[in-house]
Amino acid sequence: MLLIKNAQVFAPQALGNVDLLIAGGKIVAMEKQLNVSGFKLDEYDAAGQWLVPGFVDSLVHITGGGGEGGFATRTPELNAVDAIKAGVTTMVGVLGTDATCRSLGELFGKTQALNAIGLHCYMHSGSYQLPVQTLTGDLRKDIMLIEPVIGVGEIAIADHRGSQPSWRELARVASDxxxxxxxxxxxxxxxxxxxxxxxxxxxxxxxxxxxxxPISQFYPTHMGRSDSLIAKGAAFARLGGYLDFTTSTTDDILAMGERRASESVQIALEKGVPLSQMTFSSDAQGSLPHFNAAGQLDGLEVGGIGSLWEEVARLIEAKVLSVSDALKLITENPARILGLAQGKISLNGGADFAIIDSERLAVSGLVSRGKWLMRDSKILAKSMFDR
Structure with a gap:
């Protein structure tokens, strides 16, 4: 049993100073000045730090990505420690451009490895290309029969690396x-x-x-590539669609006209897009390529999962959004769109939360499935190969 005292709780709604009692991986009590006796427990004094839902990252290349510049440009797989340091308790693994040398079987194995460490990891069937590659030979069976598979993608459109799907092809996949x-x-x-x-x-x-x-069946990402795309996304959202902005970027990509996720959401809000229809994802371990006018790769960097909180922290620090509203972009909103139970703090809900040093706006602790994975900035989670 774990008792968290003196935390400023954002559920993500602001609840004020609340104590939490965790047992069996769930929050079994939430009260002001909670006192527990007669039980052996681990008591932690948050000392006024924020306690927020563990972050939900809807797009992570957990087995690596890239490769657009040849085999030497394949990016490395996600290290679970990086996710823990970033405050992420829940993520969705995807394939990208390469579904030949990177497979769904490999993606499934990494998904289960991250779950075994104590995180919540899901995955999508398919990749950039159509026809959809699957684990069972059938997309419906993948989603229905394989527990961590929750959807399909990321399917590429408006991109020279995609398979240029027709609306009929895409409709068939979406229907399945x-x-x-x-x-x-x-x-x-x-x-x-x-x-x-x-x-x-x-x-x-x-x-x-x-x-x-319905338009809500689709979850388009990388929607901050340009002001033009943000405007088109706003029109899409006004019809009931969702928008996801990528937090990983580079100075070179920004110089080409991409907007930071924190800027993109401000522009979208000004265009009348409800906050509830927007999210951030990191695209971690994905390649951040730059192509020249001839379509040839001339630069490549790797997306970082830590960028997810960094962009939310920008919004909070600049007072563009309240703490509660900014957190929704990486907690409540993506969890709802993905149909997941995570993304909120609630009585009898799962004990998945991050501790935030409110002065530095830095992640200092992480609890997932009711267990400490990082405490006072010290990593406690270990794989079989850590010593």
Whole structure:
């Protein structure tokens, strides 16, 4: 049993100074000045630090990504310690451009390894390309029969690295994912990688215009690539769609016209997009490539999972959003869209939360599944290979 005292709790709604009692991986009591006797427990004095839901990262290349410049440019897989330091308790693993040398089987294995360490890790079937590659040979079976599989993607549109899907092809995949999600109690979400081409979200609009599929079935990401794409995304959101902004970027990419996630959400809010329809994801371990005018790779960096909180902290520090609203971008909102139970602090809910040093706006602790993975900035979680 774990008793957290003197924490400023954001659920993500601001609850003030509240004590939490954790047992069996759940929050079993939430009260002001909670006193517990007769039990052996671990008591932790948060000393006024923030206690917030563990962050939910909807797009992580947990087995690595990249490769657009040849085999030497393949990016490394995610180190669980990096996720823990970043305050992330829940993530979704995806394949990217390369679904030949990186496989869904490898993705599944890494998903389960991260779960074994104490995090919550899910995955999508498929990759950039259509026809969809699957584990079982059938997308519906992947989602319905394989527990950590919750959707499909990230399917690439408006990008020269994608398979240039027609609206009919994309509609068939979305239909299979939707029905499988309904039958299994999962989201069946279609994660969509949006590239730099001017066609942007056109194929998604075609699907919605020509079928009975709801616009909310699609979850487009990288929506801060340009002011033009943000504007098109705002129109998409006004029809009921979701927007995801990528927090990993580089100075070179920003110089090309991309907006930081923290700037993108401000622009979208000014264009009338409800905060509830927006999220951040890190695209961690994905490549951050730069292509020249001829479409040739001339630069490559690696996305970092720590960028997720960094962009939220920018919003808080600049007082663009309240702490509660800024946190929704990486907790409540993505969890709801993905159909996950995480992303909030609630009585009898899962004990997955981060401790934030409010003065430095830095993650100092992490509890997942009711157990400390990092305490007072010291990593406690260990894999079989850590000494």
């Amino acid at each position: 994912a939707r029905v499988a999600g309904m039958l299994s109690g999962k989201s069946g979400v279609v994660s969509v990688h949006v590239g730099e081409d001017e066609s942007a979200l056109d194929v998604l609009h075609e699907v919605v215009a020509n079928t009975a599929l």
